[in-house]
Each structure stands twice: as structure tokens, then as C-alpha cells.
Amino acid sequence: MNHPKQQDPVTEGLCEPSGSRRTFFKRATGAAVALIGMGLAVPLIGYLVSPAFKRRRQAWVEVGDVAGLTVGEPKQLDYLQVVRDGWLTTKLHKAIWAVKQADGQVTVFSPLCTHLGCSYRWDDPDKRFMCPCHGSVYDAAGKVLGGPAPRRLDVLPSKVENGKLFVIYKEFKAGLTKSVEL
Template sequence: MNASEEKGRRTFLGWVSGGIAAAMGLVVGIPLVGYTILPALKRRQPEWNDVGNVEALQPGVPKEMACIHSITDGWQKTTTKKSIWVVRNDTGTITAYSPICTHLGCGYRWEADQRKFHCPCHHSFFSLDGKVLSGPAPRPLDTLPAKIEKGRLLVIYKEFKAGTAAKIEL
């Protein structure tokens, strides 16, 4: 074997060894990147939250209910307790409302004697169906996605930008 053939064989073996090392790096590297980076790029995924039995809701009487709000953001799952307002109308339709006034983001409450929602911050009043009756609120109360499964009310808790006429999810 002459020097030229020896050099060609060494070059070939060098390329093959480099190719095998690169392939092994990809086999290990791609799953590692997928595991560490991709969860951070995922958009927040809100979850359906069980807020209670629908039989506890009386027609025409709003009920403040606790909502355990869970959200997965990347690797981190955050759970907080929020309250929501739920109204069952005379036909049985259930509407869930965000607990935040659409004017400046204050909390509001049900005034049973007046049969309307009242935000004490700037005195916005809302009807049982969430419409603005008076005050500076720029839009009706924000509704939340709700569904009934096996007699339980499930709600996705969301927050919206206050002070705008348009309902803008945060």
C-alpha cells in the first residue's frame, strides 16, 4: 500500500467517524432540545374548572362561586382561587361572569334588594344578564366559557382588559 492510498483511507475513516459522531449528537440533542425548549414556547393552556353542582343554582338568583383556576405555562402549573358570578335564568340557561368590573377592574357584588350588580368603585350598575344599567362601565360584564357535565358546572376562568369598549382577553 502506498502513501497515497493510506492517506485516502485515513481521510475516509475520518469522515465516517465524524458522521457517526454527528448522528449520535443529533440522536441525543434533538430530544433534549424538545424537552427543554419547546415547553417554554407553548402558549398558556387554560383548563376547565369544576365550580359546583348546577342544582345549587336558583333561577334569577346570582351566586358567587369559587373557581380553582389552573394554568400551565411552559413547565410551571399555577393554581389560584378566584371567584366568579353564575346566573341561571328562568329557562335554565346558565351564564358565568368574570368577577371584575369592565370599567377599571374592581370587584363588584350583587345587591339583592335592588336586583342588580353594583361596582362600588365608580358606581356602575349591571342587570342580571350583565348589561350596563348606569355608570362609567364601557361594556357589559364579561362572560366566561361554561358547560355542564354530569350535573356539574365547568368554567374556564379568563381575565379581560378593563376600560375598553371591546372585550379583549389578557
């Protein structure tokens, strides 16, 4: 007796996922890809924008009494800056150069040479700032007098309140003709 040949539901294509099932798998795959993408994108965006937020967190720091400054004579002022990075709090030793003007205003210079970032010093006999690394020379107003420095000394934001000098410490890219904040 001949039995009719039985059809295999899989090989004969009779058991394909229904339309709604296929749609479900497509959506689930899309959602998984989107989640993975977000998981990668969020840290990347944080990495890219965090320097901007860090920059905004800079605060005024008291660095000394204005009464201790003499007109036209640069003075190095040292202070400790508290830096908070996440859960970590660090105290950094900083130094700036302050110059009192005849009108009582105070100009504050970044302590880093604009050539390659070495620390410079005030040469009192010659009345000029000297950088020991490659010989850049600046006057008391920060103007370049000689050497490879590409621009004048960088000026830091400063203010005087109740006889105290406050600054916002910043760093700038070395070797450029214009001040560009890091």
C-alpha cells in the same frame, strides 16, 4: 559589493491571503453573525408567541353544582385553579358569578368590572350588580344600568355536564367598549 535590495513580502503585498483563505474567513464571520442572530432571535420569538400558547392551555374547570343555583339569582362560586408555568405549579383562588336562566342554561360572568377591573357584588335587595370603585351598575343579565362601565359584563365560556358547571376562566382588557381578551 552591492546586493540587490531584498523585498519585504508583507509590505510589498506579496503575502496577502490567498483567495480561498479570504473566502474561508468571510464564511466563518458570516456563520458567527448568523449564530449570534439566532441566539437573539429565538428568545425574542418565544417571548412574542408564548402568550398565545398560554392562552390555548386554558382548561375547563369545575366550579359547582347547577342544582345549587336559583333561577334569576346570581351566585358567586369560588374555586381553586391550578396554574402550571414551566416547573412552577400555583393554586390561584378564583371567583365567578353564575346566573341560572329560566330555561336551565347558566350564564357565567367574569368577576371583574369592565370599567377598571374592580370586583363587584350582587345587591340582592336592588337586584343588581354594584361596583364599589366608581359606582358602575349592571342588571342580572350583565347589562350596564349606570356608572362609567363602557360595556356589559364579560361572559365566560361555560358548560353543564352531569349537573356540574364548568368554566374557562379568562380576563379581558378593562375600559374598552368591546371585550378583548388579555
